[in-house]
Amino acid sequence: MPNINDTERVARKVLPIIYVLDTSGSMSGDRITSVNEAMHDTVDVLRDVSRNNPSAEIKIGVLSFDSGARWITKGGFVYLEDYFWNDLSANGLTDFGSALDELDRKLSRSGFLDSDVGYKVPVIIFMSDGYPTDDWMGALKRVNDSNKWFKVATKISIAVGDSADKEVLATIAGRNGRPNHEAVISVNDTESLKKLIRVVSVTASMVGSKSRVASDSQDELLREVKREMTDDSSTIDPDDLLPGSSSHSDDAFYGVSDDPWSDDGWD
Amino acid sequence: MYETDSGEAATWENKLFDPDFSEAVIRQIVSSIVGNWRDEILEDLETSPLSEQERVEASAYIDRYDRGERLEHIYGTTLIAGLATSGYLLLLQQGDGRCVLFSDGGEVSQPIPWDDSCFANVTTSMCDENAIDEFRFYVQDLQQNPVVACIAGTDGVEDSFYSLDQMDGFYRDLVIEAGETSVRELMDQLNKQLPEFTATGSGDDVTICGFIDHEAAKRVVDVLKLENENVGKKSEAARIKDRLNSMSGKLAYLKKRLVEAEALEASAAQILNAAYAEYEQCVSDKEKVGTDENVFLDGLSAQLRKWIKERAEDRLSESEKSLKTAQRDFQEVSYQREVAFEEHSSYAEEYRNYQARLDEILRLTESGKSLDGCDSNVAGEIVEPSSGNYEQSNEKNPGRFGVLWKKLRGDS
Numbered sequence: 320m321p322n323i324n325d326t327e328r329v330a331r332k333v334l335p336i337i338y339v340l341d342t343s344g345s346m347s348g349d350r351i352t353s354v355n356e357a358m359h360d361t362v363d364v365l366r367d368v369s370r371n372n373p374s375a376e377i378k379i380g381v382l383s384f385d386s387g388a389r390w391i392t393k394g395g396f397v398y399l400e401d402y403f404w405n406d407l408s409a410n411g412l413t414d415f416g417s418a419l420d421e422l423d424r425k426l427s428r429s430g431f432l433d434s435d436v437g438y439k440v441p442v443i444i445f446m447s448d449g450y451p452t453d454d455w456m457g458a459l460k461r462v463n464d465s466n467k468w469f470k471v472a473t474k475i476s477i478a479v480g481d482s483a484d485k486e487v488l489a490t491i492a493g494r495n496g497r498p499n500h501e502a503v504i505s506v507n508d509t510e511s512l513k514k515l516i517r518v519v520s521v522t523a524s525m526v527g528s529k530s531r532v533a534s535d536s537q538d539e540l541l542r543e544v545k546r547e548m549t550d551d552s553s554t555i556d557p558d559d560l561l562p563g564s565s566s567h568s569d570d571a572f573y574g575v576s577d578d579p580w581s582d583d584g585w586d
Numbered sequence: 587m588y589e590t591d592s593g594e595a596a597t598w599e600n601k602l603f604d605p606d607f608s609e610a611v612i613r614q615i616v617s618s619i620v621g622n623w624r625d626e627i628l629e630d631l632e633t634s635p636l637s638e639q640e641r642v643e644a645s646a647y648i649d650r651y652d653r654g655e656r657l658e659h660i661y662g663t664t665l666i667a668g669l670a671t672s673g674y675l676l677l678l679q680q681g682d683g684r685c686v687l688f689s690d691g692g693e694v695s696q697p698i699p700w701d702d703s704c705f706a707n708v709t710t711s712m713c714d715e716n717a718i719d720e721f722r723f724y725v726q727d728l729q730q731n732p733v734v735a736c737i738a739g740t741d742g743v744e745d746s747f748y749s750l751d752q753m754d755g756f757y758r759d760l761v762i763e764a765g766e767t768s769v770r771e772l773m774d775q776l777n778k779q780l781p782e783f784t785a786t787g788s789g790d791d792v793t794i795c796g797f798i799d800h801e802a803a804k805r806v807v808d809v810l811k812l813e814n815e816n817v818g819k820k821s822e823a824a825r826i827k828d829r830l831n832s833m834s835g836k837l838a839y840l841k842k843r844l845v846e847a848e849a850l851e852a853s854a855a856q857i858l859n860a861a862y863a864e865y866e867q868c869v870s871d872k873e874k875v876g877t878d879e880n881v882f883l884d885g886l887s888a889q890l891r892k893w894i895k896e897r898a899e900d901r902l903s904e905s906e907k908s909l910k911t912a913q914r915d916f917q918e919v920s921y922q923r924e925v926a927f928e929e930h931s932s933y934a935e936e937y938r939n940y941q942a943r944l945d946e947i948l949r950l951t952e953s954g955k956s957l958d959g960c961d962s963n964v965a966g967e968i969v970e971p972s973s974g975n976y977e978q979s980n981e982k983n984p985g986r987f988g989v990l991w992k993k994l995r996g997d998s
Binding site for chain 1: 646702705706707708745748749829831832833834835836839
């Protein structure tokens, strides 16, 4: 009788975590620096989480978009031990539609999801600070209509700064083309952005590895992220996590400058 | 046509093979199953209402449940069912999980059509509102196409394997066991091992059921064993290929980092060499102007001689500082180059080991033809570490600038 210990290494299903990052010109300076620092830190934390997670092995994909979109992880999703972060720079427009088209192309058996049984529902983390400069609505309709992986993926959006178009982010993270404002988390300072990227990544890896209905995954992810982020009250105001929230007037939180992202507002 | 005891049953069962009627007959069966299931769960809910803990866990839906809506949702489940008679095999499925069939030649198949709504960790369920329509089915005439075994497993089984081929291999092993010992022996073993399967495999609950014709299984044991050998290699090859693909980007990145570190070291070495030369020149100049009998100073006033000597000392002191800075910089970039070398070297070795194992697997098969799609052309370069460019030394990788290292340590 084949003993389980004699069977070839039993593999955990792969949980793809995909970062879709805005690298347009407005992200330059402190914002892209924060993203780079956060991604360096996050991968280390994810390695620990993955090691202790019996039900899923994490693979990372990074898709950046500015004037066009491109996969930073070109050959497909990479295992955490093979993952390295090469700092991104920011320049160009905000072609969100191109990013959605790329997701449509690669979230498929002929793309990066090449196994019959190997993959759990992906987690997609969108991050942007501005307005799309291409036909993002057409691209979103196409990918929602034809791509079952995108449709059921657990999606969450990070709105960076006050100029981010939260309605667009809510629509992209929504289901069946309907916006989900609760899936958009706003952040307005570098430390919070770094923490949020880390918290979202780790929480997504734990929530995404369970078998469940896709909408349940998104709701649980958002609940857990909100809980983690509001545990440390010095970094973020809970109101920022509520749907439709706008920036608040806590000067102490934002610092001296009216625009927290201006050069004189930051270290 | 085949004989049965009941003429009515024969007519009903014959319709299973009639394309004009088979779907209607099977949908009728499915409707009965779903209807009976719903009755059973509603009765269970009456006698065992949700506990407080269960109500908390179902908080997202409890309001609907309390209104009596969608109560089936509480009992959501997938289903695989099989019925084998002397004449036919009928298989039904709702949701995920897999049902594999072994022909009398030992070939394995999954004959029930797949529902693309079931993928990743998403599945349809008996509790869906259109559960009856979602059912898939398969009928086989056993008189024409006898089977050795039909085995079904929940998704916890397939989740424990890297590929469906590997999962098929596991089920082949079960049939082999039944053929070599007995079906009863197989069941006893499964009852002991399945909890361990859950613990060390997918982590999900695991159920396996089915039927095996012991005599037929005995006849195909050798065929199944041979196929499993190939499947094992194919699975391993696929995993290695996946890992090589994953490694290719980082390998190229580490190589680029190493090349940059070597260039920096070369540049620092040039500066250091120049600093040494300058220092040695200044030492020589100071010695020249240090003696009173120096012909160079003949005819010059004492004041001028003193000025020249002081300038020589200043220059020597400046060049000494420059030399120390150049030495520090060189040590730093050499250390960075060493780190880059070690990282690239060990990662490249791991990559080469995987590649070598893949090549070995392909060589071990019959011209690789049983490993479709698993050639050794993987993405990414196979990069040799740069050790060939470095001087061999007893020191831990002093690199091509071994002479400079010796100078820094004060070795001759």
